[in-house]
Amino acid sequence: MSLDFFKAFRTVFAKEIVDALRDRRTLLRLMIPSVLMGPLMLVLMSSLAASLQDRAEQREVLVAGIGHAPTLRNYIERQTYTIKAAPADYEAQLRSGKLTDPVLVVPANFETLLAGGEPATLEIVSDSANQRAEAGMGALNRLVQGFGNERAGLLLAMRGLSAQQLRPLDVQERDLASVQARATRLTQMLPMFIMMAVLYGALTAALDSTAGERERGSLEPLLVNPAPHAAIVVGKWAAVLMAGLMVAVLSNLSFLPGQLLMRSDALAAMFQFGWGEALRFLLLQIPLGMGLSAVLMALAIRTKTFKEAQASTTLVITAVALTPMVAIVNPGGEASWHLWVPGLGQNLLMMQVLKGEALTLAKVLPTVISGAALTVAGLSFVSRSMRAAVAR
Template structure:
């Protein structure tokens, strides 16, 4: 090999990786498009809930027994519909998307006697459409109760304010960008998965794949040192993983244009700035992950064996980002020392509009650099031994 052996190996491996179009197509579909598709599907679900709420309909069973309640609901701008026959079965089968308020026959007479009639709210927690409307019905019944109580007190010359001796105000400390992480908080996970599966196929093919095809031994007969070969291979795998990550990050920008829910569209704040920060944060992790996958696969004699051996690493990268979600205490300092979890933490900070800080960036860079050096060193050592044989 003339010139710089590492560069020559890098170009060769990069061309080979891009030539495998079938694998690239699978990776692109599974890693790059998965996040936007999930967001679009989620926006469709939320949009259906919003459209149902905009219809402002209430379903009552025994509508003829409660003219007072019907009058109140109509004054609130709701259309009152009678419940269909067999509504419980329809709720169970998700054929009915609205909860049903069951009115007893003695509703009006009980109100006149100052008794407390019992209204039954029928819904199915497995039926998400009906479950979403239950809260609205509960608020309407609570408003009806307040109105009846206020009128009863007014007839006795008592102010209705005695029912509310204390008023509660709300103050939300989260800015709009922080509230948006309720939706965009899933993006770091999709980007990490894109890096993982982008590096996986290339790392396994350039190590165990070459050994299985019998092309690794002839490569070692070249005058280039094993370290140069490993550096070129590792750089190519990292470049493939980073390419998939870049496509994944920037795919969320046009995905926003397809959101059907106005609520999600208002909360979803992800632009070019956030995408560029994501790429900068994920690049060192791509290099470290590529080196580790190559270190796992270099001792395997086939791609299938390498896939089985790398299952633990794949599982760790997939589960570590979930630690931040399952930790009720929020972000902790040790999160920055754990790969994948550290990148998820920093990307979440970007989404919240918070400053990353110099120390967290240095820590994550140092950890990724150490892991990359260990992985490259291990692979070079194995190749050196194979060359000696």
């Protein structure tokens, strides 16, 4: 490349950076959310984890009709649980979300059936749309199953038989997931917010440097300069990329002090996000930022006003927001082609970072290639559009 190209590139790049820094109101709108995003997300997630942990420690059971089952009451209290009477309208409260615990319903003939050796039916009522109540289903199920196993063991003992005869197999569970991997069940939305930070950081700069300048009437005079159009395009693109990465840096770093505000000790122990993870997050965002910056400029260069450019970029915002949902709704179903999809590939790799897994070149390279391809295609379109504008 010629000396004129680099000189024009530096001039345009410096101009775009200065123009962006002058708009302090826009800078504040970008910087403040990016700085607060990490602490707010971690506080919300840790609050949820802390509430679930507190409920588990309270060891309370809501029961309807416990007066019909003194043997069941005795068993539950021996397991150090506190029995509370369920409200009369527990079904309505479960549907509305006011009740956050499942309800154990005991029939009136419970003790009669047990005494007669007939199976008694216990009903556990919950609402799958009520996530807090659904979270308590497992513990309540295990408690009821424990009562049934104890009753069966007592009946066999009365007949001189061992309860082990009913359990020929001893099944033990072994979880292969690391501590950090288990934490991603709560932090799996974090990569999406990081990517959205990159997008919104580049969005305003991309629209202002193309459609904004055209609306103000400063784009055409810039294009008639003898400077190479490619240098002008690359200079604007580099400034847009810088804006997106600056917001990404603030968003990544915000999770470091945000860990100090976590309410759940268990989640704080599992969520390990240090300087190394923040650096890897940032490096993974560079190819995405490159491609998004070029695509946003390509969409905005064909519009005449800033508002029109905003409308044209809605599809990009929606696509970036939805791509991580593929991994969220289909956990464990990652395919090799996912790494080639901008946004989705970064989401998968950032999830690996959160799980404490090592990144390999074979996995990172597809995201770099796809980001570079988007960059070349977008900048080529912007350059052709600028040349066409000068010709007119």
